[in-house]
Amino acid sequence: MNRIDKLFAEKKQNVLNVYCTAGYPNLESTVEVLAALQANGANIIELGMPYSDPLADGPVIQQSNMVALHNGMSIPLLFEQLKEARATISLPIILMGYMNPILQYGLENFCATAAAVGIDGIILPDLPMYEFETAYKQLFEKHNLKFIFLVTPETSEERVRKIDSLCSGFLYAVSSSSTTGNNKAITNQSAYFKKLQAMNLANPILVGFGIKDKPTFQSACQYTNGAIIGSAYIKALENSTDINASTKEFLNTVLA
Amino acid sequence: MTTIENVFSVDQHGYYGDFGGAFIPEMLYPNVKVLQEQYLKIMYDPAFQKALQQLLTDYVGRPTPLFLAERLSEKHGVTIYLKREDLCHTGAHKINNTVGQILLAERLGKKRIIAETGAGQHGVATATVCALKGLECIVYMGEKDIERQAPNVARMQMLGATVIPATSGSKTLKDATNEAIRDWINNPVDTHYIIGSVVGPHPYPDMVARFQSIISQEIKKQLLQKTGSELPTHVIACVGGGSNAAGAFYHFLDDLSVQLIAVEAAGCGINSGMSAATTQLGKPGILHGSKSILMQTDDGQVVEPHSISAGLDYPGIGPLHAHLFKTGRATFMSATDDEALQAAFEISKTEGIIPALETAHAFHVLNNMAFKKDDVVVICLSGRGDKDLSTYMKYLG
Missing domain, CATH: 3.40.50.1100 (Rossmann fold)
Structure with missing residues (x-):
């Protein structure tokens, strides 16, 4: 059973998905970060594959992508690192990134290798529904990789339902129309989360963008299955000398 | 015989042969979708054409x-x-496109215009039509380009535009375009993005080509x-x-x-x-x-x-x-x-x-x-x- 399905079969509330960038803060810290997240209360890990032009990301994650690329991170190297990681990491891992590096790697090869190293799902914000449905869907399914789509407060109900029918793993509900790491208040968005909850969708819902601490996490979890934290955790790692300690300290502010 | 090799117009999904499409995050979908559905209808509406021709003749000097x-x-x-x-x-030539897109933005009820610029010509052309129509104008320009195209930066400012330096990546046109797209993601309701070239998600390449x-x-x-x-x-x-x-x-x-x-x-x-x-x-x-x-x-x-x-x-x-x-x-x-x-x-x-x-x-x-x-x-x-x-x-x- 796919680890994401297994997780949501057992845990339906307060699921915490934490984003980190592969090769950040150091080239060799990827697995250490995964271990720290697992040890300190994360339920899912969203692992960013760094890209030179991350359109949907705000300054903090952009910067982490630049650092990781400068450190020498690449998809082949990441797959090497992940081969070892599965010996100790049992959490679901989702790879998040942008289309272009994957096209260069080769999509079929990417899916096969990702599945082989124990990846559970993929998020590609610049792969829209039309392209996914016509060209790529079967490939992800063949390798038992969940494909997670984003919806926003501007997405029509009809489109949310269509996306839900193509999406697997969980639905990524963007809290407000923005890039990642924004300061728009998510506490005002409860009507939107309520609406999603009332739609009785096939997929569990995790809320992302703007989740950074306990109040925002709780606010997101009130009507959905959980939330995703990205920029705030990247900031916590920025000047870290002890990744496990920084991760523990940060996750305590969210979960405690 | 008509084959993909000798068709040079865009198909309904925005493809020219193997190239094109709309690879955009969901946050941009509503705006891009409206443009896809409306651009030809608006552009070839007789009243729109009349207004466009008048501006091209009397303002642009065509x-x-x-x-x-x-x-x-x-x-x-x-x-x-x-x-x-x-x-x-x-x-x-950049203004051929901006007069068209500003009229389109008006039709779509947008109040705020964003643009990217490299040499500054598109930024100036956008700032110009925004001044003409009394719309707020924000132009993203690579930090490196701001240095090497100083006269155009001054022109944009004199025309009332805000020029925001793009400081990521190579600090040139590519990065200015990234920043403009991110702005649009953050301001989906009131803002129209006037792309200056035949790039971007469908329908921009075709729309800009038609205006040019x-x-x-x-x-x-x-x-x-x-x-x-x-x-x-x-x-x-x-x-x-x-x-x-x-x-x-x-x-x-x-x-x-x-x-x-x-x-x-x-x-x-x-x-x-x-x-x-x-x-x-x-x-x-x-x-x-x-x-x-x-x-x-x-x-x-x-x-x-x-x-x-x-x-x-x-x-x-x-x-x-x-x-x-x-x-x-x-x-x-x-x-x-x-x-x-x-x-x-x-x-x-x-x-x-x-x-x-x-x-x-x-x-x-x-x-x-x-x-x-x-x-x-x-x-x-x-x-x-x-x-x-x-x-x-x-x-x-």
Whole structure:
């Protein structure tokens, strides 16, 4: 059973998905970060594959992508690192990134290798529904990789339902129309989360963008299955000398 | 027979053959969807066309002249006409697109306009139409370009626009475009993004090409009057993203007797590691919402291009151009920084026209072509060189 399905079969509330960038803060810290997240209360890990032009990301994650690329991170190297990681990491891992590096790697090869190293799902914000449905869907399914789509407060109900029918793993509900790491208040968005909850969708819902601490996490979890934290955790790692300690300290502010 | 190879218009999903599409995050979907559904309806509405034609005539100053460059013709032993887009209001072809898109933005009820700019010509053209219509204007411009195109920055500010430096990546046009797209993601309701080239998600490449197609529409009419035939043998234009080339080629795409020549910026030389010659150095890839040809590393990271001209300093080309390249419908050539500079000085002295550095690239390839005596060549003189004076001054002997 796919680890994401297994997780949501057992845990339906307060699921915490934490984003980190592969090769950040150091080239060799990827697995250490995964271990720290697992040890300190994360339920899912969203692992960013760094890209030179991350359109949907705000300054903090952009910067982490630049650092990781400068450190020498690449998809082949990441797959090497992940081969070892599965010996100790049992959490679901989702790879998040942008289309272009994957096209260069080769999509079929990417899916096969990702599945082989124990990846559970993929998020590609610049792969829209039309392209996914016509060209790529079967490939992800063949390798038992969940494909997670984003919806926003501007997405029509009809489109949310269509996306839900193509999406697997969980639905990524963007809290407000923005890039990642924004300061728009998510506490005002409860009507939107309520609406999603009332739609009785096939997929569990995790809320992302703007989740950074306990109040925002709780606010997101009130009507959905959980939330995703990205920029705030990247900031916590920025000047870290002890990744496990920084991760523990940060996750305590969210979960405690 | 109609096959994918000889169809040069976009299909319903925004593809020119293998290239195009709309690779955008869901946050941009509602705005892009509205544009996809509405752009042709709005553009070809008679009232819209009337307003557009009036602005093009009375404000932009169209039609622009088609000028017989006698001394240049004599030198190359061929007839050379210059399509004088440098005489458009604001000094380049860019305003053909911005007058169209500002009218479209009005129709869509948008109050806030964003744009990216490289050389600053598109930024100035956008700031100009925003001033004309009383709309808020924010222009993203690479930090490096702000330094090398200072006069255009001042013009945008004088026109009331806010110029925001793009400080990520290579700090040039690519990064300014990223920042503009991120702004649009953050301001989806009140904002229209006026993309300045034939790049971006569908329908932008087709929409911008249509607004720029006035260039080739006029060339046809003017050539008919001057030569008795509306078809030249060659059309030459520089290509960064490719908007002036798209406009100059547009109405000749199906006339296969017309050779289309796109000139890219080779920078310090194609293999110097400091170049922006996308078709020579690039591979298929996705940037700024469409699939095209893209300069990138083996890992699919977009590389930082180099050209002396900020307007050509872009690692991609529009999907239409990628299709023209792949199918062989257009011939792609290039000019280095030095060759472009030489051409700029030559045209200034022989024709009394100081061209933009971008445009100067197009002139250079005249030296590398074998023409027949009866050939009729049209060069799209896309912009004037005032903005490049500080660069030119360094080379004044």
